[in-house]
Amino acid sequence: MEKIQDRINEQSPWQQITEGNKIFEPATSRAFCTGEWRTAAPVWDREKCRQCLLCTPVCPDSSIPVHEGKREDFDYDHCKGCGICARVCPFDAIRMDDKN
Numbered sequence: 001m002e003k004i005q006d007r008i009n010e011q012s013p014w015q016q017i018t019e020g021n022k023i024f025e026p027a028t029s030r031a032f033c034t035g036e037w038r039t040a041a042p043v044w045d046r047e048k049c050r051q052c053l054l055c056t057p058v059c060p061d062s063s064i065p066v067h068e069g070k071r072e073d074f075d076y077d078h079c080k081g082c083g084i085c086a087r088v089c090p091f092d093a094i095r096m097d098d099k100n
């Protein structure tokens with residue numbers, strides 16, 4: 001069965017859009033690049049990072065991927081630039097860039 005998130009995009013006519021743009025299907029967040037909303041982006045300094053992983057659980061958008069126990073670079077498709085990760089990093093390994 002066709003999913004709503006596969007059908008609705010920037011070119012969709014209004015007849016195909018649900019009332020109030022509501023989407024009732026689960027697990028749709030991967031399909032939408034909410035990072036487009038961002039006005040500032042976190043920048044990771046790998047040299048300063050100690051891989052303490054304090055930043056990963058606080059990200060409300062799960063945009064700090066972890067592979068084999070180590071964090072990787074940000075998922076900019078979904079990071080909304082809230083800056084929480086930069087605030088919690090105890091080693092100043094994340095800075096917010098408003099030009100990014």
Ligand code: SF4
Nearest residue numbers: 059079080082083085
């Ligand atoms: S800026 Fe916010 S959304 Fe982006 S990675 Fe950091 S905590 Fe997550």
Ligand code: SF4
Nearest residue numbers: 049050052053055089
């Ligand atoms: S909180 Fe800072 S030091 Fe810890 S893993 Fe995240 S970026 Fe690296």
